[in-house]
Amino acid sequence: MSDKYSIDNPLTLTVGNEQLIIRRRYEVISIINDFFIALWFLSGSVVFLYPSLEKVAIWLFIIGSAQFLIRPTIRLLAHLHIQRAPDSR
Template identity: 55%
Template sequence: MPETRSGPDRTNDIRLTLGKDQLVISRRYETISILNDFLVALWFLIGSVMFLLPAWVTTGTLLFVLGSAQLLIRPCIRLAHHIHLRRIAPSGWGM
């Protein structure tokens, strides 16, 4: 079960216990953005290779469309991060 804890830098870490180990995800929005960027790059790389093979051009095109749509996700993640930070910030903090 994921556990969230507030650290001294006011970020909520997600901690997943896996036996004797613990996976800690800090800065959730930044991590999601990095994963999104990784997937965009993967879709474009695979799509580019598929363009080299005539039988795979349609699938490659679909991966390009998927990657392009996913490029729209990044500003949404950033916007959600900024809105979330402003919503939970105590009064008196600067924007």
């Protein structure tokens, strides 16, 4: 295989150890956020079955919807954090 293919291979990714740690931490935060979004919407759906608890269900949906705003915020913070990380090369 020539050097051209080993250098220009789009599947080759070189990142520093610190960048990998940063990415993993933000990924875990994102997964936890997604878990809570699912929990709010599932709870809201079940509570919605009881007419007397309709307001509680609505608030659970509002909380879940607001938490959807957290997802892009986590991604943006991760991106900014990685940009500030020192280059390992």
